[in-house]
Amino acid sequence: MPNASEPRYALYYAPPAQSPLWRFGSAAVGYDAETGAEAQLQPLRRFDGERWREITAEPRRYGFHGTLKAPFRLAPGRNEAELREACAAFAAERAGFACPGVTLASLGRFLALRLAAPSAALDRLAAAAVAHFDGFRAPMSAAEREKRLRAPLSPRQQDHLARWGYPYVLEDFRFHMTLTGPLEDEERVLAEAELAEHFxxxxxxxxxxxxxIALYRQEAGPFRLIARFPFGT
Structure with missing residues (x-):
């Protein structure tokens, strides 16, 4: 059974640290995952600072990112040094590519940045990461599985959860970069207008x-970006 006190890791896409996209996303969620420092979206016109921190509490726990391999604890016998080596080797075999720009969108009850058009290259990268790093993933606990199954999942997503520890992979992968937690309709409209102006x-x-690719680690607090692994070409 996984130990809840053990670190969690995740493989993410993270924009370059000095890029406008990283600065915007980090300010939106209130946290720079590379430096560990607080960030602020200023000035806020429709919310006070306290309410905005409540709205963004969930994405702030994970840091600004786009998921490639969802958070996991290390399997027995695995360690971080091996994971870093695997990340470096995985990245070295790949070539860089460009995707369409991102746009602000609603995903159910929360707001996120989505690609303006689909990217087969990004889908392939995520699928490869899911499979390549699965040997590092500890099995889900019964409590973790039960929590995931509270969401309405299709039969295929339930199969993904059982096989890969996460339901939204492979055919069900939709790249996004989360900016808020779940919101009621009226407040989501206001938050979207707020974010749209800043974006x-x-x-x-x-x-x-x-x-x-970027490796994130979570210990006592939010996830931190602990290493970036450049592609070979």
Whole structure:
């Protein structure tokens, strides 16, 4: 059974640290996962600072990112040094690519950045990461599985959960970069307007350039970006 006190790891896409997209996303969620420092989206016109921190509490726990391999604890006998080596080897075998830019969108009850158009290259990268790193993933506990099954999952997503420890992979993968927690309709409209104004001024609307993967680790607090692994070409 996984030990809840053990670190969790995740393989993510993270924009370059000095890029407009990283600065916007980190400010939106209130946290820079690379430095560990707080960030702020200023000025807020429709919310006070306290309410905005409540709205963004969930994505702040994970840091700004796009998921490739969802959070997991290390399997027995595995360690972080081996995981880092595997990340470096995985990245070295890949070439960089460009995706369409991202746009602000609603995903159910929360807000996120989505690709303006699908990217087969990004889908392939995520599918490869899911399979390649699965040997590092400890099995889910019964409590973790039960929590996942509370969401309405299709039979295929239930199969993914059983096989890969996460339901939204492979055919069900939809790249996104989460900016808020779940919101009621009226507040979601206000939050979308707030984020849209900041995004329009951020300079973050260019193509998404994917040249590396990022390893995040969570211990006592939120996830931290602990290493970036550049692609070979």
């Amino acid at each position: 329009a001024l951020s300079g973050a609307d260019g193509p998404l350039i994917v040249r590396e």
